[in-house]
Amino acid sequence: MLESVPETQRVLVVDDNTYTLRIVQHTLEQAGxxxxxxxxxxEGLKLINRYGLPHLAIVDLHMPEMSGFEFCRTIHEFSDVPVIMLTAANTEETIVEGLEEHAEDYMVKPFNPPELIARVRRVLARMENYTYTLESTTRIDERLLINFPLREATVEGELVSLTPTETKLLxxxxxxxxxxxTTEFLLNRIWPMQDAKEDRLHVHVHRLRGKIEQDPNSPVYILAERGVGYSFQSQL
Incomplete structure (x- = not known):
């Protein structure tokens, strides 16, 4: 018998096969x-724009108009939402591309529901619980709101545009x-297919601080942990 998760976590399932959607939805809802x-x-992007980012996305590969890989590339321009590919495509080349560039895990249809739950739990266990409410606009405090899908922040009532890299970093x-x-984690998640160096990350942190901090030289949101990485602090 499947055990329920201790707190409700959101999963977005994107697949053009309605039967698969029903099976996956039922399986996940039964697990909590x-x-x-x-x-x-x-449609998946519309849901994200309207309701905010999920904790996890389960995505088919071959879909009309926008493939699963294209969907992953799009959401990873403004987030680091973990993805499990669930698809009938099982060539070695496709699986390797999926795991190296887009997804945390890759399952081939037909799938076993208990195995899907096990993989979902494993992926989510590796990702920290989201500290803030997952809504279309994330309120950090009274002076800072962030809309990740639109790649913009509202700072003291003023709208500020963010680049894809700045948005994903944030x-x-x-x-x-x-x-x-850690710096290593940030480099691997932001530039997974590139040999990015620490200085490149510092440049983007500096630019991001210039957009959201009241005094970039005395940051209160993005704090550096010397020799380790960065942390984000709210003023709530």
Missing amino acids: YEVSTAISGA YILVRNGGRIV
Whole structure:
């Protein structure tokens, strides 16, 4: 018998096969997850824009108009949402691309429901619990709000545009609010296919501080832990 998760976590399932959506939704809901479904990548993005980011996405590969890989590339321009690919595509080349560039895990259809739950739990266990409410706009405190899908922040009532890299960096730090995120982890998550150096990360942190901090030289949100990494602190 499947045990329920201790707190409700959101899972977004994107697949153009309605039968698969029903099976996955039923399986996850029985295990205690809150599930939303979309029959296309475009619909999945609309759900994210309307309701905010999920804790995890389960994504098919071959879908009309927007493939699963394209969907992953899009959401990873503004977040680091973990993805499990669930697809009938089982060539070695496709699986390798999926695992190296887009997803935390890869399952081939047809799938075994208990195995899916086990993989979902394993992926979520590796990701820290999101500190803030998962809504379309994340309120950090009275002066700072962040809309990750739109890649923008509201700072003291003023709208500020963020680059994809700045948004993803901020998402990872906010998701781990109050905890130190190592430099190595940030480099691997932001530039997974590149040999990025620490100086490159410093440049983006500096630019991001310039956009959201009241005094970038005395930051209160993004704090450096010398020789280790960065942490995000709210003023609530």
